[in-house]
Amino acid sequence: MTTLTKLTSDFDFLTGHFDVAHRVLQPTGEWKEFTGTCTGRTHFDGGVSIDEARFAGGYGLSLRLYDPADENWTIYWVNSKTGKLQPPVRGKWTDGVATLYGEDDLGDRMVPVRLRWSDITEETAHWEQAYSSDGGETWETNWTMDLTRRTTEPPPLDLPKVTGDFDFFVGSWDVLHRRLVSPLTGSDEWREQSGSTSEAYTLFNGAICVDEVTLPADGAHGMTVRLYDVAAGAWSIYWISSRRGVLEPPVHGGFGADGIGVLEGPDEHEGRPVDVRFRWTTGDVPVWEQFFSVDDGATWESNWTMTFTRQGE
Known part of the structure; x- marks a missing residue:
């Protein structure tokens, strides 16, 4: 088990379950009030914070990443209606107040946005x-x-299930x-290592899948956030290292009728541009495999596999 130094x-x-009272300003100048719930948890011993908000008609997800280099937080929002990351806000805590700035996409234009957290107690927050x-x-x-x-845990929303592609991965694994x-x-020359573990769960009734994996050889943890794009019918997968606190470039793709998941995207390896492919093989013992290509996908070299065995079996 890799033990991380707690940085924040x-x-x-925000860990736990909450009732949420919302007030939203309407174009008329009046305020609309409604209620919802949210459930939060942390990863990387506090370096990542995730919460799933539930309200009438949908879910929302906040993904917060702590950058140890400058002690800033970057926060992304995902709406279950689209499954896409919205532009981030960035900032830090000062004197008990978190202030973060960015731009919000209103569809026809971008607008400066400011988010604030304040009035934090053990039981409440604003x-x-x-x-x-x-x-x-x-x-x-x-x-x-x-x-x-x-x-108590809030009740689930009664909404249609749009995908169950990664439901097989929920649980605790030896890797x-x-x-x-x-x-x-x-x-x-290949190197094998055991002693790694992974914990995976889904949000948005299966349309988001998150897991944190220990990487003893690297002295770090890794985290994967998988988002299902409702309109495209495809997945975007983002990798996060506990050392950096940033989203790495995503891969995009999905699962075929054979149950094999293939996702691809551009990245860099040691400063060299590469195309990256992830391949998921499902089943009782799932296998993830990573490939690099330097010839625009004409050939691929496998460089990393993770074989998952469910704990207790």
Whole structure:
């Protein structure tokens, strides 16, 4: 088991279940009030915070990543209606208040946005969103959430299930790694390592899959966030290292009728541009495999496999 050094506890307060009172500013100037719930958890011993919000008609996901280099947080939002990452906000905590800035996509235009967390106690918290129409000189609050801790898990939403592609992966796993020591060099030297574990779960009734894996050889943890794009009918998969606290470039794709998942995208390896392919083989003992290509996908070199055995079996 790889033990991480705890770098932050900024969002540990959000771990658990909450009732949420929403107030949203309407175009008429009136405020609309409604209620919902959310459930939060942390990864990387506090370096990643995730919460799933539930409200009438859908889910929302906040993904918060702590960058140890500059002690800033980057926060992404995902709406279950699209399954796509929205543009991030970025900022940090000062004197008990988190203030983060970015741009929000309103469809026809981008608008400056400010998010704030404040009034944090063991049982309650306050969040608010504001837009600016003058480049950040002034701000108008348009959405607030007041969270109150609850003792029971909120009920699930009664919404149609759009995918169950990664439901097979939910649970606790022992992981056997097999890695090519020097990819793209012609070497055929592989290194195997056991002692790794993974914990996986789904959100949005299967349309998001998250897992955290221990990497003892690297002295780190890794985390994968998988988002299902409803319109495209495809997955986007993002990798996060506990060392960096940033989303790596995604791969995109899906599962065929044979149950094999293939996803591809551009990346870099040691400063060299590469195309990356992930391949998932499902079943009682799932296998994930990574490939690199340097000839625009004409040929692929396998460089890493993870074989998952469910714990207790």
